[in-house]
Structures are given as C-alpha cells and as structure tokens.
Amino acid sequence: MDMFSAFISSFSTILQPEVLGYMISGFLIGTFFGAMPGLTSVLAIALLLPITYSLDVVSALVMCSSIFMAGMYSGSITAITINIPGAPSSVMTAVEGNALMKKGYGANALGHAALGSMVGGVIGVLLLVFLAPLTAKLSLYIQTPGKFSLILFSLIVIIISHKGFITRAAIASLMGIMIASIGIDVMQPISRFDYGTEALMEGIEMMPLIIGVFAISEIIYQTQVGKLHLNIDDDAKKIRRRDFFPKISEIKAIGFWTYLKSSIIGYMVGVLPGAGGSVAAFISYADAKRKSKKQQEYGSGSREGIAAAESANNSMCGGAFVPMLVFGIPGDPTTAIVLGVLMINGLQPGVRLLENQVDLIAPMFASLFISALILIPLTLFILGPYFIKIVSIKRSILYPCIAVVAIVGSYVATYSMFQMSMAIVFGLIAFLMRANNYPTVPLLLGYVLGPGLEQYFRRSMSLNDGNPSIFITNLDSLFFILLTFVFVYFLVIKKEKRN
Secondary structure: OOHHHHHHHHHHHHOOHHHHHHHHHHHHHHHHHHHOOOOOHHHHHHHHHHHHHHOOHHHHHHHHHHHHHHHHHHHHHHHHHOOOOOOHHHHHHHHHHHHHHHOOOHHHHHHHHHHHHHHHHHHHHHHHHHHHHHHHHHHOOOOHHHHHHHHHHHHHHHHHOOOOOHHHHHHHHHHHHHHHOOEEOOOOOOEEOOOOOHHHHOOOOHHHHHHHHHHHHHHHHHHHOOOOOOOOOHHHHOOOHHHHOOOHHHHHHHOHHHHHHHHHHHHHHHHOOOOHHHHHHHHHHHHHHHHOOOHHHOOOOOHHHHHHHHHHHHHHHHHHHHHHHHHOOOOOHHHHHHHHHHHHOOOOOOHHHHHHOHHHHHHHHHHHHHHHHHHHHHHHHHHHHHHHHHHHOOHHHHHHHHHHHHHHHHHHHHOOHHHHHHHHHHHHHHHHHHHOOOOOHHHHHHHHHHHHHHHHHHHHHHHOOOOOOHHHHOHHHHHHHHHHHHHHHHHHHHHHHHO
C-alpha cells in the first residue's frame, strides 16, 4: 500500500472510540504542557512514555503526535497573553502577539496564531505524505559544510532582524554560544570551561535557560516596572467567541502566499535534524518581514509576523518526522522520544518501515492532520475566552504561580538542583539585558545552534586539512552563504542606502 492510500484509510482507525480518545486526551495534555512556561510537549511525552508500554503501537503513536502538534501551537497562548512563550518556537509570536494584546486585540492575535498553526500543520502533514521519500533523498545532499552554513545563516538572519540593535543582538548570540560550550566537548569526551566543578561538567541544560530567559526575567521585569496589572484596553476584557475569528480583510492583507511559503520553510527546516520549530519560526519571520509592505508594524503588533511564525513552526512538525522515520535521526527532541516509542514496540526506522508497515505509521500522520485542522480551531473556540482571561488574574497571584511552576518544571526536566538554580541566574542575566536594551532571543538561538555550528565547522575543517575553502567549493554550503549575503543586503545594506 502506498503512503497516500494508507493515509486516507487510516482515518477509519482514528475514528475508533479508543484511538480517538487517546488523540483528544493527548491534544489536551499537549495544550496544557505547551502553554505553561517550563512545561513542554517534550516533557509531556517523556512523562507519559511509561504509559505507552501498556498501549498498542497505533494508540501510542497517535497520542504522541497529537501532543506534538498541540504543544507546538499552545506555546503561543501565554506568549500572546502574558508575553512568556510556552515554547522556544513561540518567541517571535510573543513579540508581535503581546503587542496586540496590550492594544486590546488579544483575541484577534490568538485567532491569527491558531489560523497560522492550522494552515501550517495541515500543509506540513500533506507535504510529509506526498514528499517524504523525495525530501529524504534531498536532505542527504546537504553535507557537513552545508549544515554549518545553514546554521550560520540562521544566526545572522535573526541578528540582523533586530533593527537598530544589530551589534547588541550579535553580542547576545555570542553569549548564547559561550554558554552552550560549557561542559563536554562536542567532538571529544573531555570537559571544558567547568573550572574544576563537577556541576558544570554536565553543561547548562536548555530548559533552565529557557525558563530563566523568558519566564523568570519577565516576572522580575513586571515587578520592577511596577506593573502588577497589565495596561490593556477595556475592550480586551469584553471577549466574545466571534472575536477569535480573524477578519477576512486581515487574512487577505497577510496573503495566502505568506501562509504557504512559511509552511514550506517550516517543513524544509523540520527535515534537517536538530533545526527545530524555533529555527523555522525565526527564518520564516525574518523572510516575511523582509518582503512585507508593512514593515513598520513589525515589533509593535504585526499579524503577518504571527502568521509567518506560527505557520512555520507547526509545519515543522510534519518535516521533523522525515529523518526520524527514514534514517532514525530525530528532527527535534519530541521526535526523539517518538523514536523511542517505535523502538519499544520493535519498529526499526528505514525505508522498509514506510513500505511494509505503513499501516502502523499512517494513523500518526492522520492524528497530526486532525489535530491541526479540527482540534486547534475547536480548542480555541471552546477555551479561547479562558485563555484571554489570564490577564484578568491579578499579577501578584499569576506571576508567583508561574514562577513556582517554572522553577519546578526546570527541576522536573533535569532533576538537578544546580540546573534549577541556573534558571534563576539566567533570569537575572536576562532581566539586566532587557534593562539595557539587549535582545534575549539571539541569546537563546546562539545557545541552541552553537553546538551544531561548532561541530560542523570543526568536522568540515578536518575533512579539508584545515582549509576553509571547503565552505565555498561545496555547492550546498555555497548556496546558504549566498543566501546569507542576500538577506544581509536587503535587510541591512539596502535599507541604509535608502535612509
């Protein structure tokens, strides 16, 4: 049975009461974990992994995939409402969505985030079904120098997208790379920059960094500026369910091409192992900003920016399954755990899995499709007013609760008191950065991409006896380098000439 036929027939499996129940419960769990700072879909699936031992493989994969899609979408909820991204992929959504929230358009921002997530999720699944074999072959052509150039491209793009603060964004990125370099060397089993302390030998985990930079720093910032109650328009408190539906005129202004292009970008980024939803959102957001006719809206509440970021990070869900299923190489942390579910049930990734056991895999794709097309808008319609009422909770109650959940989440994710304390330290550092107009997003991106940047650079240099010409002679690497120059020209040089 070919992939498309199996995908169509798998909907009958999804509609079985037991399987449907696992999909819906997984989506609700993913929504909760994704929306709460410090709790992610990765943690949700990890905590539920022991349960999968008692489930059949189809139910387990369906539940995991719905958690994945829900977690990717729901990170936008707290990103928009209280400016604390529930997931790294929602950072750009927080920039634009929370600005709209403060203007009294929080419901509208949530609606655009849901619409972008729905469109991106659906397109990502369709691309997965139709292009998985071809995409897997194309990804093999991106060699080690090309991977380095791709990561360098991502870093430079996010740095230059911080208009007026490019130098400070570059410094923040370097700080992130330096933090990521602490611990075990990426190429050799030796510790570095640990200063003789055993705690630093394990390095700085991602979860404490995310919680510190985006949750704890926001809490400190809100208390320091003396705003224990958000200054938003009164209309924001009078929410009707129809307010969550984006206006047709707004959708037309964004344009279908923005949704489609962002979804394709997200899918292709997802195919590359280790890139993840945050990279997809960053690249798509920067590209949309570069070509937008309303660039002045970016940073102060751009619906187009929300659409681009959310379409990309949810489309990434489909692309992330390609390297995992074909090569056994997870595209992101969530698919790494899904790979564990496959292994637990005796399924080995590879071409034979997609050819001979596609009936076990296709329901997972159908779960992603239904989660994006039906459950995302349905959840917003039913629970949307409760999402928006987060701002009605007194800040003096809400932020301490978030702080407790975030700190506990950092401990649960690492089971290390040292890592939990690092969340507080990075919260203070991020607060000082914000107080001095240093952007914090490049710090996270530098941390996430730093190890890969170093690893692929060192491998490439060793392959060519220390000669850096390998980055020019390899066509895939040359392509990304030229693409970097194109972005720098249009976002920096051309604008300066125009000014």
